[in-house]
Amino acid sequence: MTGGPTSGELPDLVPPMQAASVAGDPPVGPDWVVEVAWTGHRCIAYVQPGRRVRLLSGGNNSMSAAYPELSEPLLRRSPPGGMVLDGTLVARGEEHAVRPRLLKRRSARHRPSDETIRRIPVDFQVADLLWLDGHSTTDLHYADRRALLDGLGFASPPVWTTSPLPATELDTMLAIADQKGAEGLHARHLRGRYHPGGRSRFWLRVPIRRTRQVLVGGWTPADPRRPDTVGTLLLGVPVGGGLHYVGRVGVSLEQRRQLAAELVARRLAKRPFSGEVPADAGRHASWAAPELVGLVEFTGWIGGGRMRRPHWRGLLAPSAVQQAGWARPPEPVIETPAPELAPPVEPAVAMSPGPASSGPAAPEPVAAEPGAGEPAAAGQVVQARRLEQHFFYNSLNTIAALIRTDPMRARELLFGFADLSRVADLPGTSTLGRELDAVRGYLQLEQARFGERLRVEVDVESGVEPVPVSAMQVLDVVRSAVQQEIEPLPDGGTLALVARRTAAGCAITVTAGERAPTTLLLAAPPD
Template sequence: MHVSAGSGQPPAGPDWVVELAWTGHRCIAYVDPTREPGKRVRLLSANAVSMTATYPELAEPLERHSPPRGMVLDGTVVARGEEHAPRARRLAKRSGLHRPSEAHIRSVPVDYQVCDLLWLDGHSTLDLPYRDRRALLDGLGFDTAPVWSTSPLPLSELDTMLRIAEAKGVDALHARHLGARYRPGGRSPLWVKVPVPRVRQVVVGGWTPTDVRRPDTIASLLLGIPDGAGGLRYVGRVGVTGEERRRLSVLVRRRRPLSPFSGTVPDDVARHAVWVAPELVGEVEFTGFAANGRLRLPRWLGLVDRAERLDPADLHGPAAASARWARPEPPSTDLTPPAEPQPEPDARGEPEPEPEPEAAPPPPRKAESPRRLEQHFVYNALNTIAALIRTDPMRARELLFGFADLSRAADQPGDSRTRLSTELDAVRGYLALEQARFGARLQVEIDVPQELHGLSVSPMALIDAVRAAVQRDIEPLPEGGLLKVTAVRVGAGAELHVRAGDRDPVVVTAVPLGATV
């Protein structure tokens, strides 16, 4: 018993709301507290297949929130992943287990995100308008994991929802009319699935011809992105129009005998492919990445002028996480280190001079302070906090306080000094935000004795060393890693060591307040 969303462009008018269309398993939850224990909750898929035994952790919170004569809910089971974004491959690890062990439940926790209410306390709600069903649903108090109600916003906030969806890797939105009744068994024109458009740069690695007897005729382009190890990862193909084929005739002069892609290309694609040197960069619009790493519904936008191209390292690095470049959910072999930081402007607005090269790098390396927060980090941090406001409001509050500590540290003049205790508060705020995004992939140990907290450090020096270690040595690894911050007393001051993995530590010097550095 369910109704499906149609597909199309966002509707218009004040009587519509939009929410994230989560990737997971559609689930109708039947709760009847009058039945014997163990049989009070039933979870059925859209095809009426039982999922009750697969997700046993959902039974208790559903039963606890149910009125005496039961309820029926419509929602989606999703894997709880980094940044609370949908992780289809994580969910597959649970969906195939009929009776998961406690270890499986802990390793792949799930959420049931409720979007509608079909029955409440002995009465059908199908004929109520959505606005009334929604009010009744919100009154049930599903505001903590693993069961919580979704958060629709007015259609006037569509741009905000699109930005959140892009940042979190969600492929579509659901637009629903506030006056719609729930009509099981078909698609409703008053419930529309709206794809989230994304645009990114890709490298052209070849083409498939319209006719194998005429290999110079281009039917579709074979696309790739750098894999972080000096190669090019195949991400799919895209068709081109007749006019665009004429513009792409320059590819003929770039033919080469072997594939430029570092991994495998599907046999049906490679069989008649014409390979080219990976020199031309274009833009595609798409709706996300499939589980196999391929672009979903790509549309070719054209070649990119050389002056507008991203650096090759950024085609799959931090720049891809901005509002314009979408980051895919990569396979475990897709490891791309972040781009090296650029010199920051000084007080006159001019870049600081590069240090003179030394004959040999002196151990240990010294940390430098950027004295500001990167825009994409601020964007991701605020979106992470926003996503937690409904699911875990206390944690969202703590992250907001930590973000405030971090912002205050970044606002201090670079030539000033700050107490180590203040800097450590900002470090903890930063790491809490990153742990909300990375989950168990980021482990943290901070061991700085209390007697050293009164020393002073340069503002952002320790934070910058920690951020660099996370971005360079932990974020690119599918399994993540452990970050350690320790302290060693040196005379009246101390050395703070920031270490991730097997790398040599970055050292930040702390001195007594008022002492000359």
């Protein structure tokens, strides 16, 4: 290996390099790649076969005891001379919302029990290689370091390699990162070297600047002796029928005068927020009826569902308010198994496996299995989140691999993945047409990964597209069929989806391999 010192002992310390902040427009040239920068703990892993694995934080503090489950997969892939890896520890299950609080609760336990490891799984996402088999790699170009890293074969939990994509897809990657709740992207130049403890213009952090709707639920005065003046706005968003506090934001002098009259006219004696408001924000606060809608730009979320670095963009006219435009705080973390907190099964829609329908008539409903309609166990929720995270990384790894051999198909899959992400993140009710678009996007990605092992037959009768359906309801059935009935088989199998109109709406029948068909009955809206 060239570009580094001669063979030797694994170094005790390689100070981690830091990404520089992007100045101006982010890079989009052919020599740049981008990847999602997930919120987590920076980790440098020192792997010495036959001896030990050391995990150090970005500040060079030991984290080895907190994540014992990472030692075996790291040692198994290490060459005899050891390796040093640079990456990020993330709480598994971040596909729909970043969960730094979940990771914090795991890392706070110095020596976790087996139950804690199972309940709060953590993945090590490896982004760079600093030492390999007795040689430093820091002087190599990033493209060469990355090729060596990919050759180590970290492709399954709990240790993954990240999936950089060409910077020409920057806008699509920014949209994906925005939907997934990440705070930004990392942009790396293919010829960039690793500078231990330093920064370089060849490794940049590109922030996500989100602009979302919020409600103004109160204000703190510029001068506590003059309560009708405005200093900062107290912001909230509608969540579960209440107003969830998401932070406060300063406003310009001109905006203060405009907002003061509007807020004083809406003054309330009691706070409108359904949850707690931090003491420092509520100390001198005046409350207001949450009727004013504004736009806020922010970069992400911090603990408790607060906006990170919010910037007030101004009020919105009532006619400009969009139902899909509200800021969406991260989902609350389930700390202990608590069945009452898990989402219930919908027995009125989810049917037990039954015979396939060969015509427009709906199959007869089958009695629910024992326990149908009861809340899912917390372990099931964690397992569902694992599948989401695995699918996310499998998809990006598939797209990244195709870039070298079939760039046009990789681009098509990337756009399909972005569309699938948007549909998957929709709250509440969708339409069958939109849901089937998500199903097709998912199957396209899985066919790229499985090749001839996954065969697909989709037969949709015209006119069923407007039928309402819970978001991801059909997609979840299709994914379960692929993952449980086709993926484990060496020769794979065929997944068939049939959608037929019924007198009440629509019947969806999904068949995979030897599995008995699963049917969903969907009711059309009244005329």
